[in-house]
Every structure is written in C-alpha cells, then in structure tokens.
Amino acid sequence: MADADYDVLILGAGSGGYACALRAAQLGLKVGLVEKDKLGGTCLHIGCVPTKALLHAAEVADSARESEQFGVRASFDGIDMAGVNSYKDGVVARLFKGLSGLVKSRGITVIEGEGRLTGPREVTVDGTAYTAKNVVLASGSYARSLPGLDIDGERVITSDQALRLDRVPASVIVLGGGVIGCEFASVWKSFGAEVTILEALPRLVAVEDEASSKALERAFRKRKINFRTGTPFQSVKVTDSGVAVTVEGGDVIEAELLLVAVGRGPSTDGLGYDEQSITMDRGFVIADERCRTNVEGVYAVGDIVPGLQLAHRGFAQGIFVAEELAGLEPQPIDESGIPRVTYSHPEIASVGLNESAAAEKFGADNIESVTYDLGGNGKSQILKTQGFVKLVREKDGPVVGIHLVGDRVGELIGEAQLIYNWEGYAEDVAPLIHAHPTQNEALGEAHLALAGKPLHAHS
Ligand code: NAI
Numbered sequence: 001m002a003d004a005d006y007d008v009l010i011l012g013a014g015s016g017g018y019a020c021a022l023r024a025a026q027l028g029l030k031v032g033l034v035e036k037d038k039l040g041g042t043c044l045h046i047g048c049v050p051t052k053a054l055l056h057a058a059e060v061a062d063s064a065r066e067s068e069q070f071g072v073r074a075s076f077d078g079i080d081m082a083g084v085n086s087y088k089d090g091v092v093a094r095l096f097k098g099l100s101g102l103v104k105s106r107g108i109t110v111i112e113g114e115g116r117l118t119g120p121r122e123v124t125v126d127g128t129a130y131t132a133k134n135v136v137l138a139s140g141s142y143a144r145s146l147p148g149l150d151i152d153g154e155r156v157i158t159s160d161q162a163l164r165l166d167r168v169p170a171s172v173i174v175l176g177g178g179v180i181g182c183e184f185a186s187v188w189k190s191f192g193a194e195v196t197i198l199e200a201l202p203r204l205v206a207v208e209d210e211a212s213s214k215a216l217e218r219a220f221r222k223r224k225i226n227f228r229t230g231t232p233f234q235s236v237k238v239t240d241s242g243v244a245v246t247v248e249g250g251d252v253i254e255a256e257l258l259l260v261a262v263g264r265g266p267s268t269d270g271l272g273y274d275e276q277s278i279t280m281d282r283g284f285v286i287a288d289e290r291c292r293t294n295v296e297g298v299y300a301v302g303d304i305v306p307g308l309q310l311a312h313r314g315f316a317q318g319i320f321v322a323e324e325l326a327g328l329e330p331q332p333i334d335e336s337g338i339p340r341v342t343y344s345h346p347e348i349a350s351v352g353l354n355e356s357a358a359a360e361k362f363g364a365d366n367i368e369s370v371t372y373d374l375g376g377n378g379k380s381q382i383l384k385t386q387g388f389v390k391l392v393r394e395k396d397g398p399v400v401g402i403h404l405v406g407d408r409v410g411e412l413i414g415e416a417q418l419i420y421n422w423e424g425y426a427e428d429v430a431p432l433i434h435a436h437p438t439q440n441e442a443l444g445e446a447h448l449a450l451a452g453k454p455l456h457a458h459s
Contacts, residue, residue, distance in 0.1 A: 006032040008325055009123050009132035011115045011271070014041020015311040016302030017138030018099065019318030025106035027326035032132065033108050034115035034125055039099050041140055042303075043311040045092060050163050051183055053088035055343050058190035059407075062345065069384060079168050079191045088163075117272035120295050134297045134325055137278075137285055138318065139271055141264040141303035146175075146233065149260060155238045156258045159184065169193050169256040173245050175233050176261035177204040179342050182216065184259055186344035189225045196253055197227035198245070204229065205342055208403070209354035211371065211390055215405040219346050219386070266304040281306065289332040291321050299324075313338050337421040341410040346387055349413040351420045352401035358392045366395050372446035374406050376456040378437035383407055389446040391426070398423040399450070408439060415443055426450035 008024050010017045013035035021033045038045055057079075067074040103110060113125040122131050143158035145151050153161050159180050168191045174181045177199030185195045197204065197220075203213040204220070204227060220227060232248045242256040266283045278293050278300075279286040285300040287293050293300050301317035303309040316333050323330040342348040358367045371390045374380035380387070387406025393399045402416040419429055430451040434444035449457050 004121065004131040004133050006030050006109070006130065006132040008032070008134045008136060008322075009115075009130055010034065010136040010138055011117065011123055012041065012138035012140055012267075012302070013039045013103075013110070014138060014140045014302060014314065015043045016140075016314030016318040017041070017136065018103065019315040020136050020138065020301060020322045021108050021318075022102060022106055023319045023322035024325060025108050027322060027328070029322070029326060031106075031108045032111055032123075032130055033103065034111045034113070034123055034130075036112070036114040038096065039103055039110065040096055043314075044095055044099070046160050046163055048311050049095060050088050050092055051159070051180075051187075052343055053091045054084065054163070054187045055183060055345070057084045057087065058187045059345065061190045066384075081165070081167055085164075085166070115271070117276050117278075117298070120276060121297050134299065136318075136321055137268075137271075137273065137293070137298065137300040137304060138302050138314070139267045139304055141309055142267050143260070144263045144265040145260055146262055149233075149236060151260060152238070155243050155256075156236060156260065158260050162259055171242070171255040172196070172257045172259055173198060173243065173253055173255040174259045174261060175245070176263070177201070177227060177229065178207075178261060178263065179205060180261035181259070182220075182342055182344045184261065185220070185225050185227075189223055190345065194255070195225050196255065197225065198231050198233055198247060198253075199227065199229045200232040202230050205348060208340075208342070208348055208350055209390060209392075209401070210356065211388070212348045212350065212354075212403050212405050215387060216342075216344065216346065216348055223345070264303060264309055268304055290324060291317055307335055308338055308340065310338060310340065334421070337417060339413040339417040341413055343410055346385060346406050347404075347408065347410045349404040349410045349416070350402060351413060351417045352399070353392060354401055354403065355390075355392050358394070358400050362394050362400075367400075368393055368395055368450070370446055370449045372442055372449055372454075372457055374439070374442055376445065377439060377442040379439045380406060380442065382437065383439075389442045391446050391450050393426060393450060398425050399429075399447075402443075404443075406439070412440055412443060415440060419443075419447075 007029040009032040011034050013033050021031045025031045064076040111125050115123040115125045118124040171194040174185045174197045177197045189195045234246045237244045243258045244254045246252050284306045285304045287300040287305045291299045299321045302314035339351040369392045371388050374387045385407035390403040392401035426447045429447040434441040
C-alpha cells in the first residue's frame with residue numbers, strides 16, 4: 001500500500017473520529033477525515049455540549065427562583081428562549097471554531113461529504129475514491145424511535161429537535177426515563193413546563209445503582225416532575241393541541257409535545273459496511289478489544305461499537321487506534337472503568353459496578369458497601385443539595401463501584417474514577433487529605449467510613 005492516499009482515513013468526525021485524527025496526525029500519520037456535516041459530531045452539536053448548556057441555564061433559573069433561601073432578593077421573571085439558545089449556540093460555536101483550528105493546524109485533510117466504504121482500504125466520497133493503509137469507521141449514532149411512532153419534528157420530537165426549540169412548551173411527555181429523558185425533564189421543569197416521564201422499566205436511569213435511581217426519583221417527586229415507571233408506551237395520536245399518548249393498561253396522557261428518548265441506534269445503514277463483509281450485529285459494528293473489525297485494516301470506534309455510547313469512550317478509542325496504527329502498542333481500554341454522569345438536577349455519577357452487579361460477580365456475602373449522606377458534608381449543606389456517596393467493595397479488596405448523587409457531583413467523578421481504575425483500597429484512600437469545605441470531602445469521608453473510621457458519620 002505504498003501508494004495509498006492516506007495512512008489513515010476516518011469515516012466520521014465525531015468524538016471518536018476526530019480524536020483519532022488529532023492523535024494520528026500528532027504521531028506523524030497522513031490523515032483524511034471524512035465528514036458530511038460538521039466537525040465535532042453529535043457530542044458537540046446536538047448532544048453533550050448543547051444539552052449541558054441548557055442544564056446550566058436551568059440551574060441559573062432555579063437559583064433565581066430559590067434565591068430567597070440564601071437571603072438574596074431576586075426574582076425569576078421567566079425564560080427568554082432566544083437568549084438561552086444564543087448562549088448555548090455561542091458555546092458550541094466557540095468550541096467548533098477551536099476544534100476546526102486544531103484540525104487544520106495538525107495538517108489533517110477534511111473531506112466534506114458522505115463517505116462509503118467501497119473497499120477494505122477505500123472510502124468513496126461524492127464519486128471520488130480515496131485509499132488508505134487503514135480505515136477507521138466512526139459514523140456515530142442517531143436518536144432511535146419505536147415501531148409505529150412517527151417523529152414529525154413538531155409534536156413528536158427527538159433530542160435533535162428539542163435542542164432547537166424556540167419556546168418553552170407548556171407541557172411535555174418524555175418517553176424514556178434514561179439519561180436523555182431525565183436530563184430534558186430536568187431542564188424543562190426548571191424552565192416552567194409540566195413534565196411527565198414514561199419509563200417501561202421499574203425505575204428511572206435503570207442502568208445505575210438502585211439507590212441512585214431511588215434518590216433521583218425522590219428529588220424529581222419533590223420538584224413535581226411526574227414520572228410513571230413500569231409503564232410501557234403503546235401509541236400516540238397527534239391532536240389539535242398536541243399529543244395524546246396511550247400507555248399499556250389503557251391510560252391516556254396529553255401534552256403539547258412528546259419527546260422520544262428511547263435510546264440511540266448505530267448510524268451504519270447504507271455506508272457499505274455490509275458489502276465489505278464487516279461483522280455486524282443489529283446494525284452495530286463488532287470490534288475486538290483492539291478496536292479491530294473482522295476485516296484487516298478496518299477499525300471501528302465510538303457509538304457504532306456495542307457498549308457505553310459516551311463521548312469520552314469514543315475519545316479513548318480514537319486515541320487508542322491512532323497509537324496502535326503508529327506502532328505504540330497501547331494498552332486496550334478497560335471499559336469497566338469508564339465514568340458515567342447524568343447531568344440532571346440532582347446529578348448522578350458513577351464508575352464501576354453497582355451493588356447488584358458486584359453481588360452477582362463476587363457473591364452477595366463477599367461484598368460490602370457504605371453510603372455517606374451529603375447531609376454531613378459542609379459544602380453540600382452550603383449548596384443546599386442532598387444526596388450521597390456510595391462505595392461498593394469486594395470484602396478485603398479494592399473499591400469496585402462508586403456512586404454519587406447530588407448537585408455538581410459529576411465534577412467529583414474524576415477522583416472516583418482514579419480510585420476505581422487504580423484499584424484503590426479504602427484504607428489507602430482514607431488518609432488522603434481533601435480540601436475543606438468541598439464536596440470532594442464526601443468521597444474522602446466515605447472511604448474513611450469504609451476503612452472503619454468514619455469522621456462526620458455514625459460508626
Ligand atoms: P437510554 O438507553 O439511556 O434510555 C432509554 C430509556 O427508554 C430506557 O430506560 C428504556 O427502558 C426506555 N424505553 C424504551 N422503550 C420504551 C417504551 N416502549 N416505553 C417506555 N420506555 C421505554 O437512552 P437515551 O436516554 O435515549 O440515551 C441514549 C444514549 O446517549 C445513552 O447510551 C446515553 O448513555 C447517551 N447519553 C449520555 C449522556 C451523558 O453521558 N450525560 C447524555 C445523553 C445521552
């Protein structure tokens with residue numbers, strides 16, 4: 001392949017694809033990055049970044065509303081959606097500009113258009129075939145719907161349209177109480193909408209530890225966010241004033257809008273993967289721990305590969321493949337150590353196993369857990385947030401799961417993931433000094449408790 005156009009051609013410039021491009025170029029490889037839309041993909045334009053901007057605006061609205069609790073005279077006079085959108089779009093635009101500049105400065109060739117895999121080492125974009133020594137599939141994901149559910153973009157929407165809404169709806173039904181559903185429910189409630197979440201499983205954000213789901217449910221109840229768990233969706237009718245949703249059992253719920261947040265599917269249709277005999281499963285691309293597909297020279301990263309659909313997993317996989325192609329022989333990614341955060345009010349953050357998964361893996365008698373209530377943490381009291389830090393460990397072994405609930409606890413997951421990924425023992429973490437007063441201290445306190453010497457908690 002001495003005469004290939006590129007060392008590596010990357011199909012898709014989302015988190016996985018652009019991270020791979022940036023690192024590969026840094027390592028001296030000749031990189032072609034194919035993108036049909038904008039550099040940055042879902043995360044930057046219609047995912048992580050704009051949703052977190054909305055969540056921050058929601059927090060500001062709540063602060064204004066609750067200012068009296070802190071002795072501050074202020075009033076909440078409503079949401080100016082144009083203003084919120086301009087703030088959100090400004091954040092995205094600045095990051096997009098920065099990313100575009102980086103890509104350019106590293107000498108990466110951006111090929112605009114929809115790429116198709118037309119050979120094991122060939123991608124065709126708008127009729128032009130480009131060759132490479134290696135190809136990385138990074139085509140991302142799309143908001144899934146359900147059979148019989150028509151996303152019209154007006155009354156029945158996905159997060160794509162929800163991010164572009166120019167008004168605060170009076171009422172919304174959120175179908176799916178997973179991460180996206182809970183984050184949007186949280187935003188819209190803070191903005192003043194009447195919100196009802198419908199979730200088929202017995203609890204909200206069911207992938208998390210049961211205690212975290214329960215704490216979120218308690219907080220949502222207090223915030224008057226309606227939710228019905230164990231309630232599968234049956235059908236929806238678009239009416240003059242909005243939507244009428246029928247759930248299993250026959251109840252009908254009406255609202256102005258229906259947000260469909262029932263998961264994200266892999267964007268792999270029509271991209272030539274099948275024709276090149278790439279092994280797939282229900283649309284996902286199967287890759288091994290070195291991100292290799294079954295076809296030599298073809299790698300896959302990000303949301304198209306089964307596993308956690310998170311931007312930071314995509315970044316890590318993209319960097320891994322770049323280093324692999326440059327011959328650095330990197331360590332495979334330990335997927336169990338990927339941190340997860342739901343940025344609702346309150347937030348849920350976790351890394352490692354939840355208690356029931358740990359019990360399954362090690363045996364119920366061979367694990368221990370402690371829960372440290374944020375009520376004992378000074379900074380959490382100052383912020384007036386409730387929640388906890390829960391640790392799960394193998395008896396006499398390292399911590400195997402860390403679960404946090406409370407406002408801003410997403411920022412604590414950095415320390416938690418270091419403890420988890422370094423297989424920290426409570427006895428080793430307990431003596432580490434945490435600054436006072438911080439919410440970080442709650443992590444320290446939980447480890448003190450697990451090591452048998454609780455300070456601001458009952459023994
Ligand atoms: P999800 O898989 O987290 O949640 C979808 C929910 O819909 C599930 O709880 C499921 O039980 C429910 N559901 C499915 N069919 C249903 C039905 N017929 N009736 C009622 N409920 C039904 O997917 P979500 O929230 O759409 O997010 C997609 C992906 O994006 C996730 O993998 C998530 O990790 C990622 N994401 C991550 C964020 C973060 O890290 N903060 C933010 C947003 C998305």
